[in-house]
Amino acid sequence: MNVLLKFYHRLGSPREFYKISSALIPWLGWTSLILILLASYLGLVVAPSDYQQGDSYRIIYVHVPSAWLSMFIYVVLAVSAAIGLIWRMKMAYVIMICSAAPGAWFTMVALITGSLWGKPMWGTWWEWDARLTSELLLMFLYIGIIALYNSFDERRVAEKSTAILAIVGVINVPIIHYSVEWWNTLHQGSTVMRADGPAMDVRMLWPLLIMAFGFNLYYGLTLMQRARNQVLVQEARSSWVQSLVTEREQQ
Amino acid sequence: MTSTLYRLFLRDCKHHLRKQSDILNPLCFFVIICSLFPLGLSADRELLNTIGGGVIWVSVLLSMMMGLNQIFRDDYEAGVLEQFLFTHTTLTQVALAKIAAFWCLSALPMIILAPVMGTAYHLNGDQILVLMMGLTLGTPTLALLGSIGAALTLNLKNGGVLLAILILPLFAPVLIFGAGMVSAVGMGLPVNAQLSLLGALMFGSLSLAPFATSFALKNSLDY
Amino acid sequence: MTSTLYRLFLRDCKHHLRKQSDILNPLCFFVIICSLFPLGLSADRELLNTIGGGVIWVSVLLSMMMGLNQIFRDDYEAGVLEQFLFTHTTLTQVALAKIAAFWCLSALPMIILAPVMGTAYHLNGDQILVLMMGLTLGTPTLALLGSIGAALTLNLKNGGVLLAILILPLFAPVLIFGAGMVSAVGMGLPVNAQLSLLGALMFGSLSLAPFATSFALKNSLDY
């Protein structure tokens, strides 16, 4: 417990964060790469083709992980926003704002792969069905968050404002998830995340889970990198960054 | 506390009425958007009935959004908002009073006018009733959530359109339930579930939005 | 004369781009309104195809209107507008440059995005083509007519919504022809007549609106 608490506090300081992330980044990078390659092999080669959809279902290995992540990242964003507001932690805001862009990208990927998949499955690129629309709204939320943050010139104000928006917007996440149950939609109901366990061939399921894990680590990686940049920019005038710069120059 | 709220509420109403068009405007806007659609589409009875509920809801939503941008702006730009900090009145009270005044003078008239519009779109009696109930439960939520957005974008130059982007995703659930009810009732389906969801959304936002708004207001004084 | 216009045009474009969201915003707004309707109505393919043209046109119109309010306001409130009187530049040139910049940064992206939206509403290839042609001919008219309204409401506190009321009726003909074309082509009817009418409206407003606007601008300096 004590160790955890200490770690948490260390993460809370930009300088410590910078050090810790330097150590973490290679690990995150390599594991995510390995997992993604492994899952691709399992998914594209080992897993059998679907008796209905043939091979076109394999896009699931990109679509579903990125769709999950688009929601997960939003939750991360909202939680760090809350932490930032309540405990006034600098790093929480950094995590918040650095999550926005990856979140938007994953949402974008989910939308694009979804509509690529939709064409063979439903015969259209786009359908105004509840889940698709709410995913689109999530995209708007991300855009709104990024736009709002960039509209302020005093960072202190931007952070708080964005945090409020992020927290208010979190109601959209359950709406996206449950939309398939609340409304009659074209989109697949929950097949993996079900109370009674996943309804899917295990040979298809495993690659999906591995891929999802790999994507998650990849998100962690981009988050770390973005956060490091942000920290450097924010603390550009502090002595530890200055000394970092001089170190670099000497090398 | 109540009397302060009431006094602030009255002041805001008076201002809106003095500006005259402030009440009339969203109303006119509402009427105009509602009438644009039959122009843009066609006057087919069936079609109008099908889209009626949706169009009226979307018009209400857009009209309210047009007004939201102004809800705190006058007081903010004049420097009145910051003066409230020096009084017993809290920004939460200020926010609540302003939201209430805004609702009374923009949403309420639209709710009252909704039957007329409904008739124009050939909605039947039940549908109109459900439309009005939906609007009564839904518009406070829109005003409350919208006020958060309005407070957030207060010290931005480009507030107006950014505001739209920020709050439209938040408005979507209200729209879905509200407009969904009208079509459901047209098909003879029950609408209790949607009504209670709308009610829940209203109470939820009523209990949270004023605080979020007042926090955002305080934040926008930091320049 | 041309170089002044060009310089003013560039300056305005630069400002819009600097505000960043000024270009993105009407665009996002357009996309959002377009996506609200299916939420409020239903996802029925047939229905969406029928109303698609109308909805996209109405969304374009509303998005442009949201932006119009700002077209002269910044310069007016800062007191820059009155300074133009002291230069070789006429207010007509100023108005033209601002309208052009506004069109390029708000209408043009929407026209480019229209096919995407059209697909979402299941419009067919011909319809999308006609939609884009209509928007190309119609949006300049909207911008030009709208600028008159924007100039007229410049020294009013409640400009925004009043502006909407003033200009929406003026926009009606454009909307009727523009959206009408999309449905007509869906039914295999010819659309030459509408196209030439839209063209005529555009040239008509191009030759008159800048002068009306500059007169209204001059007038709003008298306070």
Place this chain on the structure above:
Amino acid sequence: MSPTIDSTIPDLQVINAVVTRSDLELFEPVSFNCTRGQVIHMVGQNGVGKTTLMRSICGFRVLHSGQILWDNKDIEKNKNFYLNSAYLGHRDAHSPLQTAWESLHFYQQLYTPGANKGDIDPLLNKLDLLAQADVSVDHLSFGQKRKLAIARLLLSERKLWLLDEPFSGVDRAGRELIENIFVQHISSMGMIVLTNHGRLQNSQLLGCVSELELFQHNIMLKEL
């Protein structure tokens, strides 16, 4: 209304205040105390940060470092501070839709609910605004707006006045009048913190003034 007075403790204490704009420290750390009957006159060249400091003293902005205390407690969320002070910034804080009379009435209700409406007319008269009582605030001239803001201060009956260029746009007679109002406020144990580019002229007032000069600094932000 206030607790028993301990005259050894200054009411407003500013300790090593540093304010920043876009990560630049504006001036060298500033400390001062303000006790009853005292006027602090902040001076400094344009852009040195007077307005920024004033807004920090009001609690609108957060200080980069340093402290601002009222009765020995930080002013943040210190309701006691806010109920004992009044602020006049570059903006006059009249809502443009009210008339001059209504604006004052509105503030009277906020400051002291249930106060007597009849007090407003004499106040307007004092500031030579009685003829404008029913004119919309929007239509007042530049200087008239400023005078109306001073009337609001008087209405507030607060101990500490925080004034950012109170004389800007005010005519000669008005200036003398306002300085007299300051003298009265000070002699009834009030406090004033003000910025002003001209010199104060009233000799009685000058006796209580401490000048506080801000010096430009503009060094890079130090680590917290």
Place this chain on the structure above:
Amino acid sequence: MSPTIDSTIPDLQVINAVVTRSDLELFEPVSFNCTRGQVIHMVGQNGVGKTTLMRSICGFRVLHSGQILWDNKDIEKNKNFYLNSAYLGHRDAHSPLQTAWESLHFYQQLYTPGANKGDIDPLLNKLDLLAQADVSVDHLSFGQKRKLAIARLLLSERKLWLLDEPFSGVDRAGRELIENIFVQHISSMGMIVLTNHGRLQNSQLLGCVSELELFQHNIMLKEL
């Protein structure tokens, strides 16, 4: 640029000017001439109508009665007048999205298309704004904005300057600087019409100043 100079005709003539606000005549009819090398200093209590008269001289408002002539021709639609004068009102006329440098560059292009960009930096330096060259106008302090507006005047190279309270918010050093700028302008046969509540201090300038006092009138509108 201007036609041959006939020094017996004053360049700006204001003849029996009467301005009204909501059907009230503000002050007694005013007449004055302004010739090269002259400063007209309008004074009058707050709300007497200085700003209103100034805006009429600019042609933004229509006079209730009387005439304003430039080179013996009415100023309405008189391009010759507009191309020889520059106006600075209560509002500074910088568009908030530009930086200080850009704002000046923009005006330079408008006033004298094709002028040399390099002239801007020295001008900013002269007004002590060089450090703010790349700061958004919106972020300048109150006095800095005012100084930037004075820089615009210099850029315009116009003969007649119409200035409404040019010193408001400007610090002591800036005030002296601006008065010196006025002296230079006057000595190169420029003209200035200004309002200002304080007294002008530069002795050289005072030599050219004619004070014009506006007296409150406020009688009901006479039948035309």
